Amino acid sequence: MSTPTLKIENLHVAIEGKEIVKGFNLEINGGEIHAVMGPNGTGKSTLASALMGHPKYEITEGTVLFEGQDLLEMEVDERARAGLFLAMQYPSEISGVTNADFLRTAINARREEGDEIPLMKFIKTLDKKMETLDMGEEFAQRYLNEGFSGGEKKRNEILQLMMLEPKLAVLDEIDSGLDIDALKVVAKGVNEMRSPHFGCLIITHYQRMLNYIKPDKVHVMMQGRIVKSGGPELAERLEAEGYDGLKKELGIEDETVNQEA
Amino acid sequence: MATEIQGANYDANYIAEFSKRRNEPEWFTDLRKKGLELSESLPMPQPEKTRIVGWNFTEFEHEVDYTPITSPEDLPQHVSRLVGQGEQSGNLLVLQNGKNAYTQLSEDLKNKGVIFTDLETALREHGDLVKKYYFTEAADYDTDRLTALHAALVNSGVFLYVPKNVEVDVPLQALSWQENPNAGLISHTIIVADQGSSVTYVENFLSDKKDGRAVANIIAEIYVGDNAKVQFGAVDNLAKDVTAYVNRRGYVGRHGQLEWALGQMNDGNTLSETYTALVGEGAVTNTKAVSIGNGEQKQNFTNHIKHFGKYTESDMLIHGVQREGASAIFNGVTKIEHGASKSDGEQTQRVLMLSSDARGDANPILLIDEDDVVAGHAASVGRIDPVQLYYLMSRGISEHEAERLVIHGFLEPVVSQLPVEGVKQQLVEVIEGKVK
């Protein structure tokens, strides 16, 4: 058996001294698409941020291997260059830096000095991906995420995903705040990436995203760990019953979680 | 000959000799002598919030030996990259160690009566004109010890005169290049835009990166006549061991316009004041300035505008980046004098600090002695946002490269608005060199 793309074992993550992720396990192989679903506040974004190496999140226990390498030992930029990508729930805004300059810098960071991507080739690729995502040309010259609407930011995350072609993408609530048409566009972008060499971890609160990007596996996260795993049918069940049904079945009581899926 | 000028040991004989060798007019020699006298009694300038005790403003070699270049092609790359290209080129004055090395002014401009030469030549050929503007309305030599020292020892400079109603539509550039790391450059720029004329002037001060103990004492006087317009651009890039005193002063007449575009990119300790007097009714000034502090560099930037005339307008936009252990104070002073009714003065100063050792402070000062005016200020000082860096790095960009992007982004709103295209390009290059 080949080495899994991502292997998370007994991961514990704390923020400001408070443990949020408590013993998380997950393995993603090759081109698999996994979905992690769970109520708000259960630690999904904390997991994603910890994988990417966000400075505020502290790993207190556990291991993460990325293609067999110790991911937690790497700097944020090294993780990205190794092939990890995180579409963030709340992307930063960088004033004065155009989307195009930023993307070109990111692409060239993966290439040797002297082997930078030719400008024309970059522009052609960018134009094509922006067209797929229904993004107007002006987005190339706008400052990175500055003044972007919620939906525009999400598209811009997917644009980066498509331009950088990672081996594994974590999409954190990429569907939130999108209307159905925008959701379809974003799903089209992700589906274009599907290949045996592209794994994906879709983090979502709602099942609807999974109608457009079919997952191989679905995991339910509660109280900082996976409490149930299954196939796409698990997502459908959550859609029908909400998280409460599952909580009852598993005997989970959680005062902070009381939202319907 | 290399003369060591130390503390108060300036010698009246030396100054007389120096002046004589340059065939200077008597009034000018007299000013030197007065300056020398005053430099012994006047106090040092006292910049707000920066201690300049211990900064070397007085020890340097006043005259140095060197091999003069014969054409701009002889300039080393770090100098020639600042020579304007394309439409920028053509009208150029190169000063090598303070001395005129190369001048080019188009026949067209000569025929229109434009004078563009070094101060030494101008004193010989247009003495009366220089006398009318040298330390008269825009600057005073008896302000403090450094202005007096300047008058005593001035050894370089530029004179640009644009006659009445002449509109110069190509930029003129003066490039002052210091090779000797122990030299004292005492440079005086005079720009006169007579009534109804317009001109764009760009000056560059730069020096070779060598260890030493050098000084630059730079004064510029800009006279903007009634209905005249001057765009004044500068990219300063003096090396680490050069202590710089930079004092640029504008005097603006009725409905005159003075636009400052400054890239203050020295690597050594710098004390800078840019002052504009809006004297005539309806006079307008606009300042855009960016700076980057590196290493252990200490800098003090004062931008000072005084509104005297009615209906005068000023606007300043200052962005400064402080890296490593650098520190800088940014003073923005907008003064609206009694009688300057219907005037409008606005200022914005922003400072971004890249490291925990960097220091930056912005002091907006509004002094209003007139009721019927509009004035406003904004100032911010902040450290780089670690979450922004994380975001950029999460795309594979190294920390250093991410910082570089954030710095460019921070300076961009000023750089993109610089009125002189040539300055913009030069500046981008110099910024790149500083944050590489």
Ligand SMILES: Nc1ncnc2c1ncn2[C@@H]1O[C@H](COP(=O)(O)OP(=O)(O)O)[C@@H](O)[C@H]1O
């Ligand atoms: N920056 C932070 N400071 C303090 N607590 C935080 C911070 N970020 C998240 N949390 C807390 O961590 C818990 C999990 O949050 P999060 O991972 O964002 O959940 P999810 O993405 O599943 O909605 C929540 O209780 C939240 O309040």
Ligand SMILES: [Mg+2]
């Ligand atoms: Mg979340």
